[in-house]
Amino acid sequence: MPDLPAHHLPPADRTVFFVSDGTGITAETFGHSVLTQFELRFKEVRLPFIDTLDKAYEAVREINQAYERDGKRPIVFSTLVKAELSSVVRHSKGMHMDLIQTFVEPLEQELGIKSTHTIGRSHNIANSDEYKNRIEAINFSLAHDDGQSNQNLAAADVILVGVSRSGKTPTSLYLAMQYGVKAANYPLIPEDFERNKLPSGLSPYKKKLFGLSITPDRLTEVRNERRPGSKYAALEQCRYEVNEAEKMMRREGIRWMSSTAKSIEEIATMILQEIKSDKRAY
Amino acid sequence: MPDLPAHHLPPADRTVFFVSDGTGITAETFGHSVLTQFELRFKEVRLPFIDTLDKAYEAVREINQAYERDGKRPIVFSTLVKAELSSVVRHSKGMHMDLIQTFVEPLEQELGIKSTHTIGRSHNIANSDEYKNRIEAINFSLAHDDGQSNQNLAAADVILVGVSRSGKTPTSLYLAMQYGVKAANYPLIPEDFERNKLPSGLSPYKKKLFGLSITPDRLTEVRNERRPGSKYAALEQCRYEVNEAEKMMRREGIRWMSSTAKSIEEIATMILQEIKSDKRAY
Known part of the structure; x- marks a missing residue:
């Protein structure tokens, strides 16, 4: 959980406020991105839904208190x-x-019109088609998580494949939530390698497949967190599965990338670029 | 899916580029928020991972082509x-x-130090504790979606309750993905109303519960999209369930809010404020 008192850490160098009349997500995302350019520790406080004068004055009080406490000007995004x-x-x-x-x-100058000064429009879109698409995509991705269902795979925008714990589930959910992309995901398991064949439900949709791989060293780490000391987590087993999965993806002509040391956001962005350029080429 | 050619729509007024050396998520989130202040149609193009001079020149070519095509200066965030x-x-x-x-x-002036000019640091945190927390929270929220499991509910940061289709699942996943909050969710169903009791697994965790409600009109709409013409989706049934759920939440002293016409981001932000102020009070 963010922002809770962390008693064992040294005090922050500055307090940073993200003040917004909406959720504050934009201010925070943006502020983070600027602040990571500085090697200091910041104490971050989000002040969302500041949409009345009273709340604005209350925000000022909170900012000024931080100034008194820290002895340094807080940064306000x-x-x-x-x-x-x-x-x-x-x-x-x-x-x-x-x-x-x-x-x-x-x-305003460039576009030759005045801005509407409307509050919180960017997320206040609960009835728009774009928003409905996102909700539908989340439901789709949940229903098609971890190869749960072969039904309706034709409706998928992309089907992620890879060994267990290669990052398929969080990436699918992120693609759905952030971009309204219907992302199914399907594990490649030892039985598939023994049969030397893709899971049978997938063969009609080869063009939608996108593989995630991961280094055996990282995979054994991740699996050991989940099932410490198991055969499933052993380095030898991870080496075998990764090796077989990569061989299968190469043989079947499936595009794939390594998820090692990449964040969900980075993996999702790369996949999005791939599936978009497909659509452009049609 | 964003950015695909939409043949039935009128042409956009301007092309907008989001150019980044990382995923471009920050540029896009921020740019959206500014552009929604203008009542124009924008064609949006994201150019992520522009991290070499060659790619930068290629981006310039693409921007200049849009200028030639549109006859208007593209906007570049x-x-x-x-x-x-x-x-x-x-x-x-x-x-x-x-x-x-x-x-x-x-x-740099205010803080008295130089920025590190490091590329893509904000998302490039795949090994940080914060990132691991997010992944762990996503797994927790998935395992505890829709009352699937009573195990380990003590580890939940929040347990969302509400009638079917009140927005619990996407909100739980968003809380986990964006904030590393372990959010379980649990449906309130007609059987609970007949017994006039909270689902039994929940009673030890009353302080973690947070309710979502929704207007019956909106609920019937949402349910009809999923199961058209069913009893489940009938206005009468929706009225009954919403009424009973709100009565139960009031009686049990559960905090709740209406999800009607709110986006996932807004609901999640409101819940986060509530559960944070709990922790502060300890």
């Missing part, structure tokens, strides 16, 4: 859209980084 | 960290919005 809220928070004792105003004004 | 890559893309024919430089330089 703000995505407040309404000018009256933004101008309240701007006058805190923090260093104000106004993500919206900084870019909205030049864009 | 860029999170390129390396100065030599950024300065290549800056000289495209697009309008360049440099998210990193705009904020990194003032921060």
Whole structure:
């Protein structure tokens, strides 16, 4: 869990606030990305749903308290859209980084129209088609997790394959949740290697398959966390499965990549590029 | 799926590029949030993993082609960290919005240190504890989806309850994936209402429970998409279940909120605020 007091760590160098009239996800994602460029420890506080003047004044109080406590100006990343809220928070004792105003004004000039200054539109789309697609994709990916179902595989945008614990499940869910991609996933297991054949349900959908592999060293680590000391987790077993899986993917002409040391976001982005360029080529 | 040619829609007003040396998720999330302030249609193109000079020049070519095609300057949101890559893309024919430089330089002054200019650090954390927590939370949430298991509920950070299709599953997965929160979820079903009791496995964990409700009108819509014309989806049935569920949550002193017209991100953020303030109070 983020943001809980961590008693065993040294104190943070600065407090950072993410202030938003919506969820604060944009401010936080963006702020993180900028702050990781600095080798300091930051204490992060998200202040979401700051959508009234009262809440804006309360946010200022919290920022100013951090200033008193730390003896250093807090950093404030703000995505407040309404000018009256933004101008309240701007006058805190923090260093104000106004993500919206900084870019909205030049864009108004470029586009030749005024911005709507509407609050929280980016996530407030619970009735849009895009949003419905995401929910449908999540349900699809759940129903098709770990080879649970062969039904309706024709509707999949992509079918991930790979040995157990190669990263298929979190990647499928991330593709669904973030991009509305219907991602099924299917394990490659020792029985498949003995038969020397892809799982039979998959053969009609070879073009949708995308493989994930992983180094045996990393795989044994991951499997040992789940089932310490098991045969399943033994390095020898991991070497065998990875080797057989890669051989099978090469033989069947399945595109694949290594998930080792990559985050879910990176793996998902790479897969998305692949399946998009397929569609473009049609 | 995003970004595919949509033949039935009118042409977009502008092309927008999200250029990044990493996944481009930050540039895209942020750019979306700014662009939703403008009532125009944008054609969005993500260019991730632009981490060499060759790829930077290729990105410039693509941006310039969009300019030729549209007859209007494309908008370019860029999170390129390396100065030599950024300065290549800056000289495209697009309008360049440099998210990193705009904020990194003032921060260097404020913090009194130089930024590391390291590429893709924000997602490149596949071995960090935070990342492991997220993966563990995803596995936990999957294993405890839809009341599948009573085992190990003591390890849950939160247990979502509510009638079928009130938004529990996507919210649990989002909490796990985005925040490393172990979120179980448990349906409230007609049998529970007849017995007039919470599902028995839940009583030891009442403080972890968080309810989701939904208006009967919206619920009948959602259920009809899944099982058209069924008793399960009938307005009368939805009214009954929602009414009973809310009565039960009130009686048992369970905190709850309405998920109607809220996005997963909004629901998750609200729940996170609640469970964090619990922990702070300990």
